[in-house]
Amino acid sequence: MSTSTPVTPETSGDPVPDSVGAPKPIQGSQISHRKAPRSQGLLGLLAWVIGILFVLPVAWMVLTSLHSETDAATNPPSLFAPLSLEGYKAFFAAGPWPALLNSLTASVISTLLVLLLAFPAAYALSIRPVKKWSDVLFFFLSTKMLPIVAGILPLYLFAQKVGLLDNIWWLMLLYTSMNLPIAIWMLRSFLAEVPIEMLEAAQIDGASLPRTLRDVIAPVVMPGIAAAALICFIFSWNELLLARVLTGTVAGTAPVFLTGFVTSQGLFLAKVCAASLVVSLPVLAAGFAAQDKLVQGLSMGAVK
Amino acid sequence: MSTATTTPPAGQAAPKAPDSKRNTQLKRAGDWSRRAPLLPALIFVIVMTQLPFLVTLIISFMNWNAYYPDERGFAGFDNFTRVFTDVNARQAVVVTILLTLAVVLISLLMGLGIALLLDRKFRGRGVVRTMMITPFLIVPIAAALLWKHALYNPEYGLFNGLLRFFFGDNAPQPDWISTNPLWAIIASLVWQWTPFMMLILLAGLQGRPLDVVEAARIDGANGWQIFTNMTLPHLRQYIELAGLLGAIYVVQNFDAVFTITSGGLGTANLPYFIYQTFYTAQDYGRASAAGVVVVIGTIIIITLALRSVFSLFKEESR
Secondary structure, eight states: OTTTTTHHHHHHHTHHHHHHSSOOGGGOGGGGGSOOHHHHHHHHHHHHHHHHHHHHHHHHHHHHHTSOHHHHTOSSOOTTOOOOOHHHHHHHHTOOHHHHHHHHHHHHHHHHHHHHHHHHHHHHTTTSOOTTHHHHHHHHHHHHHSOGGGGHHHHHHHHHHHTOTTOHHHHHHHHHHHHHHHHHHHHHHHHTTSOHHHHHHHHHTTOOHHHHIIIIIHHHHHHHHHHHHHHHHHHHHHOOHHHHHHOOTTTOOHHHHHHTTOOSSSOOHHHHHHHHHHHHHHHHHHHHHTHHHHHHHHTTTSOO | OHHHHHSHHHHHHGGGOSOHHHHHHHHHHHHHHHHTTTHHHHHHHIIIIIHHHHHHHHHTTEEOBTTOGGGOEEOTTHHHHHHHHOHHHHHHHHHHHHHHHHHHHHHHHHHHHHHHHHHSOOTTHHHHHHHHHGGGGSOHHHHHHIIIIIISOTTTOHHHHHHHHHHOTTSOOOOHHHHSHHHHHHHHHHHHHHHHHHHHHHHHHHTSOHHHHHHHHHTTOOHHHHIIIIIHHHHHHHHHHHHHHHHHHHHTOOHHHHHHTTTTTTTOOHHHHHHIIIIISOBHHHHHHHHHHHHHHHHHHHHHHHHHHHHHHHHHTO
16 A cells, blocks of 8 residues: 555646646547647746746736835845735825826816817728728828927927916827827728628618717727727826927826926835825726727737 | 619709819819818917927027027027037937837837737736826826836836845845946837837737638648748738837837936937937027927938828728
């Protein structure tokens, strides 16, 4: 009995990979070309390791944000230090609400404006296309390639002249123009999938335009609108350069607030981690909730 | 459906009416009714993006420094000469190219590898995918702060902390940013952009016709042959799309350079250089000339890259 005990883990361990992996190769010659289940499992493990490595900095940020400042700044890292909300308290004590509210205003309203302008434009580039619609489409994309920094000085001088410096509405308009080309490309690629026969049928049946929009176009385009809204919101929320140059104490957005958060004196690591997390939270939540929309949005509708 | 197929000819017959004058009028009205929905967006974009650039072009030929308001005037090509002879400006061009190439190529390669890994079934695939996306969902300035202070810091950053944790008190404790400033920026950007590339390539992989792959496998093709002869050609458009979009954003990167090195140690890229020339040095003429150079450079690169990408959209909207 005692001699057989070391053997049992091996014999019971061996069949496990087989039963988990692909069916045994005895069944037919066509299956024998499949890779062995063992390498399948190894590749899965590799994927896990890479995923963990990529998420590690964020996990570290979460942990650090929950430590006291003294525990956050140790070497080697104090993994099991007592948790504390000190960092979050310091962040909220610094008065982030106006900045967060500015970010929310600029992002949400510019996203709505983008959709309002993009939808008719996308319609005129797909369902009832204008002449040379592809040239127009490319013009929109080309504006996206014009680096923002190349136009930033006139935008600044103009705002200075008409008193729009440090005004959130000016920023909001700029975010609208920044994201409009992306939304037009995306909505166009969705609208192009609306079956024309259905549109004609609706017209012949005497359906009004609002009804056609609701019953025929909306079902196809709604996912596109959601994806466009998600990506416009994220890009506006993230924007720093324009906000930094064009706003100050009144209209400063959350990213601008973050840049002013690092002090040269004293410990600030937990505070900065907490602040970074809170500011990233809306993007994280929206992105996780709509992963497929994220892909559609990032590829401007080319990938559905 | 049957009514739909029979009636359109009647509707189409109307514009073909023989009355040519009324016809052109109708057609013109039709053209404008087609254009009308497009105009608000088009005008808005032109006013907000083309007009400022036009002004930049004008200022680039002017002698204009906000610190010396009296010396404002026409400067000819002086600003451009100064941009091309300025060591810092040339350095900024080189840094921009290096940064963009390195970030886009490395994240594309890593994104491709990870997309291939995530394309196969394994336990917890959804969880790994979610973990992979996370870096992209951290606000860029927050990510830059995280890398600079929580990871790279030589005294209490995670990297040196881990070195000491694993190798004891004698472990090397490099100052990551000052020894390799550009690579410090590149690494943080690769971390953020690999998920972006991975997402687009994974979507491309999942649109691959699997029955053909299965057939090739039955015919005795090995994994490498399938990858190079079937997967890669299918992915080509997606790789180009991801690369182009990534390049558009990375060329413009400001947050990471601004935060991690403040443009010091020879890492100022063009956006940072222009920001500094205009915002700190208040040299409007020179900043505008640099802006014009950036735009011309971008246009040249993009015209070359764009054609292939458009084919993807054309195919999608057949």
